[in-house]
Amino acid sequence: MTTQQDVKESLKRGGYIADEAIATAVFLALRMQKPILIEGPPGVGKTGLAKTLSQVLDFPLVRLQCYEGIDEGKALYDWEYGKQLLYTQMLRTQLDNQLSTATDLRDAVEKLASEESLFFSENFLVQRPVLRSFLSEKRSVLLIDEIDRSDDEFEALLLECLSDFQVSIPELGVLEAINKPLAILTSNGTRMISDALRRRCLYLYINYPDVEREVAIVRARFPEICDELAHQMVGFLRKARDLNLRKPPSVSETLDWAEVLSILHIDKLTPEVVANTVGVISKHQADLEKVEELATEELGQ
């Protein structure tokens, strides 16, 4: 991919309609080998972008879902204690043979110590997502999802990985990435991400798309929805977003709704249609009424 336009088009082939900012961000991330930090309201396609990228670029997707209390054992690497123990047990006789030649205690200890590196080798290293994506044969897409759910400590842990694409393991030394992955971090903004992490990333804010882009998104995913209906749907949902709902309908709701409408073979929106399918667009009881009211107002005549 040599220009933003290329990026845009290949994303489109994967069914993801990108705007200028998104295409530019992806293009720069690929060229400058920098992670992208994506913020925006839920359901506007932050995770979707990573998935589509892995599909169109043919990079394997390595996903790390963050949660409160995630640590390096879950994200970077871990030692397989059980396996280490088991090996120690099974190699017991071997070790005995080795040590039986030792003349005194000091000698035995030295012999044992020379074999120590065997037990802290990559054989016993469990690769967790970050390390796995660094060491994978093929360049991969590393998706660190909902980073705002993790703690500050974890964020700090990621700094080294994301700026230098390397992981330091005390027993083994520094493991450098074989293929630097395309790292994508997403955040819903429930917590402020530290400036240190922001500085290491390109920052992309994805907001709700404009009418034409949203219509294009619907049409790309569900070609059977005619242009007129798509416009009607998108127009209605945009008004619904201004209603100050508890959970405003996002693009993922638009797509769900489009799917429902295409299954039901509906080609025009009426208040009844909205009332029957309102559960797809709004996810709170208090919101249901507001949306239905809007439907009678907007689509009543």
Next chain:
Amino acid sequence: MERIISRFVSELRKEGLRVSPGESLDAVCALALGNMANRESVRELLRLTLVKNVNDIPVFDEVFNHFFNSYPDGRGLNVANLLDESIFGVDGEQMLGTNPEMINENMTLANVDAGLRPEDLKDLVALKEIDMDQLDGSELDIQLKGYRGVMEAPRPSNRMPQGPITTAFKPPLMSQKRDITFSQREIEEMEDAVNRMLLRLKKDIRRIKNMENRGKIHVIRTIQKNYRNGMVPFLLALRRKRKQKPRLVVFCDVSFSVSHAAHFMLLLLHTLHNRMMDVRSFIFNAELAEITEMLTNTPINNMLDAIDSGDIVNLDDNSNYGKVFLKFKDKYFDNLRGKPAVIFLGDARNNFNKANEWVLEQLREKAGYMLWLTPEDRDLWKRGDCIIEKYGAYCDRVEEVKSVDELNLIVEDLFRNIYLEDEHRAMRSIKRVDDEDEYDYRDYYTRGKEQTPPRFDTEISRHW
């Protein structure tokens, strides 16, 4: 190009954005890589690399528009054009007679001249800039604006919340009708401020928690945790006390003299309630009413309406602290539990009623901490009917609060106190809530006998 970018970055910094040198380098790099066909794509490239916070995007756009529109000849130059022009300068002979506008349209940096060295470019751009400095109306504006920025030095993240909340806190003119409802934005800002406060607190509290209880091993948990390691305790599980939520009792005077401070106090409590602690809230004037239920169940604006229309306590009366305290003692004293921290918000103007300060003396025995907040200046405390000195004698602390920021700081401070306090109190308190309570030890041995351990483990444990 580097010059232009660094000038642009310094403009951004004057407006309060924090841009690091590394990010400026990124921007230069991005411009070199990316396609600078038109103004919008340059904007995207710069925005992706220089702005790292969604709140800063409008500021960036403003600066971008000013900065790249204020070039002398009024054609609305941007970086792309400027670069193209400089190339035109270099290759002037070769392209003599060609209309520069046309060139700008159909050529980009890459395909014009591969032999062009970056140094040439820089010089030319620098020349261009000198021109710019000599002028001009709109440019002057920006410069001035820039200096203003230096004076105020706003930090971008503070920029939003500072405005409306503080202004709304000022007491209104007497003639004005009281307008108390909060706009959606104010509520959001308050939540934002509280969130940040909670975050800061959380860190402290976590540190305190981590410091305590170190070293006590929870045997059963440790065994469970090390199941896959053949019961060899590689990983330790430590015992941890379960923390009780701190309790807080708040009294708000809602008489006219302090109502504005009270409203913000209520909003603050509303946001804090249930997230961090148990709050019992009371409002009073000449009478006392508990509004804890309302705080949880009704939207804040409806509640304030109810308070203001006098549905809960009669607003026409003058505040009577003595009577209120007496009532509190009669009605609520008995079910006051867990050594709450008590906050009073009021000016202690008792309208020459009976003070009944002995109630506070008794309350002090039940409370873990007592804090009195007043919106009045310290100078005024001794004048008129103010008996804050009398009441203040029983409090751990008396403070004046004038703005939301101050209020936030004090509440934050209080939390630290409560949590730290809690540590000491837990030491001497008789009933301690421990994690152990969850476990029933009575069947521990029988449980062990009934279960036959898996074969894998017996193997290993025999060897060990």
